[in-house]
Amino acid sequence: MVDIKSWLQDQKKAGTLRKLRPLKRLRGGFVKLLDSPADSKPLLDFSSNDYLALSEHPAVVKASTEALQKYGAGAGAARLMSGDLEVNHLLENEIAKLKRKEAALIFGSGYMANTGIIPALVGRNDVIFTDRLNHASIYDGCRLSGAKLIRFHHNDPNHLEELLKEKRGAGQALIVVESIYSMDGDRCPLAKIVLLKEQFDCMLMVDEAHATGIFGPNGGGIIEEDRVGDSVDMAMGTFGKALGSYGAYVAASQEMIDYLINKARSFIYSTALPPAVVAASFAAVKLIQNKPQLRTELRNKVNLFKKSLKEGRITADLGPSQIIPLVVGESTKAVEIASQLQQQGIFATAVRPPTVPKGSSRLRFSITRHLSDADLEKTAAVVSETLQNLTAQ
Numbered sequence: 436m437v438d439i440k441s442w443l444q445d446q447k448k449a450g451t452l453r454k455l456r457p458l459k460r461l462r463g464g465f466v467k468l469l470d471s472p473a474d475s476k477p478l479l480d481f482s483s484n485d486y487l488a489l490s491e492h493p494a495v496v497k498a499s500t501e502a503l504q505k506y507g508a509g510a511g512a513a514r515l516m517s518g519d520l521e522v523n524h525l526l527e528n529e530i531a532k533l534k535r536k537e538a539a540l541i542f543g544s545g546y547m548a549n550t551g552i553i554p555a556l557v558g559r560n561d562v563i564f565t566d567r568l569n570h571a572s573i574y575d576g577c578r579l580s581g582a583k584l585i586r587f588h589h590n591d592p593n594h595l596e597e598l599l600k601e602k603r604g605a606g607q608a609l610i611v612v613e614s615i616y617s618m619d620g621d622r623c624p625l626a627k628i629v630l631l632k633e634q635f636d637c638m639l640m641v642d643e644a645h646a647t648g649i650f651g652p653n654g655g656g657i658i659e660e661d662r663v664g665d666s667v668d669m670a671m672g673t674f675g676k677a678l679g680s681y682g683a684y685v686a687a688s689q690e691m692i693d694y695l696i697n698k699a700r701s702f703i704y705s706t707a708l709p710p711a712v713v714a715a716s717f718a719a720v721k722l723i724q725n726k727p728q729l730r731t732e733l734r735n736k737v738n739l740f741k742k743s744l745k746e747g748r749i750t751a752d753l754g755p756s757q758i759i760p761l762v763v764g765e766s767t768k769a770v771e772i773a774s775q776l777q778q779q780g781i782f783a784t785a786v787r788p789p790t791v792p793k794g795s796s797r798l799r800f801s802i803t804r805h806l807s808d809a810d811l812e813k814t815a816a817v818v819s820e821t822l823q824n825l826t827a828q
């Protein structure tokens with residue numbers, strides 16, 4: 436039995452105790468921390484996943500408000516009981532179209548999708564090949580399944596191939612990857628993964644939490660951009676990030692969806708999402724299909740921020756996406772920089788081990804449409820200056 440009191444004390448001493456920090460969200464990507472002194476300035480938020488700022492988009496808010504008025508606050512039951520409101524099917528049709536799959540299924544959240552889908556597909560006599568940096572919800576899904584778990588080096592298809600040769604076995608085999616990784620902002624070599632999936636007769640699941648709405652000509656994600664959708668058996672993603680709402684989905688063949696409706700326990704045994712939330716997601720999916728300028732605006736902001744950092748003589752690899760990792764090395768250094776940035780009105784997270792490998796602690800900047808161009812340029816200048824001052828000491 437854990438001694439809770441001393442555990443908490445130990446965490447506090449080591450500086451690793453997590454704490455909630457209530458805040459207010461203001462316009463323009465600012466947040467006000469409510470535990471800071473009353474006269475402290477709002478901070479620019481570089482840790483939100485509301486990449487396209489759809490959480491505040493008038494069409495999304497309107498659709499959600501109308502659904503709330505019309506259908507009330509809660510769904511009242513699980514989908515398989517009496518909670519299967521029509522709006523769920525409208526959203527699922529739209530997701531199937533976006534991902535060019537026969538069908539789709541909504542889950543309560545991304546966490547619930549991953550912990551529901553994976554154990555439905557594989558079990559004790561099967562094997563899962565997972566990228567080392569996959570999200571915790573994928574790991575938890577893998578553990579729940581009871582299948583043998585084999586981790587391959589991050590974004591390394593050669594290592595995956597070696598492991599497949601050695602450990603594929605005779606049961607079911609599932610490969611799970613993300614398309615854009617949440618801590619590194621880097622991109623999965625999906626075309627190569629697809630070849631291996633076919634060569635070794637595996638199922639392939641792709642988590643597009645950070646790509647849907649942002650990549651692909653229609654916002655269909657990296658699987659659309661790389662034209663590999665047909666080879667992806669389960670295209671999973673969440674509504675809580677670029678789509679500005681809450682919940683998650685998987686798009687797949689009709690047969691697979693029929694199966695998951697019967698097998699995915701986190702779907703079966705949980706109340707359907709509130710109709711106002713589903714309506715918000717529906718409006719958001721429509722927007723990403725009909726308004727490609729949302730993506731272009733975000734991309735321009737990302738490029739502006741990267742260009743400004745480069746002009747400030749930052750030479751680190753800033754990656755291919757809206758998630759920008761600025762690797763600084765030691766975890767104390769990352770924490771020091773994050774705290775100095777916060778004093779200058781910038782809220783960016785220091786990501787440290789065990790979330791990332793030792794010696795690769797970093798500042799993580801996530802760019803959203805909330806942030807103005809002027810604020811992005813200003814921030815880049817402050818970041819370069821802070822880094823240079825620290826190095827000079």
Ligand SMILES: *Cc1c(COP(=O)(O)O)cnc(C)c1O
Binds near residue numbers: 675683
């Ligand atoms: C955020 C995230 C999830 C979890 O999604 P929620 O809807 O927030 O539960 C799953 N996978 C990845 C890669 C994520 O980044």
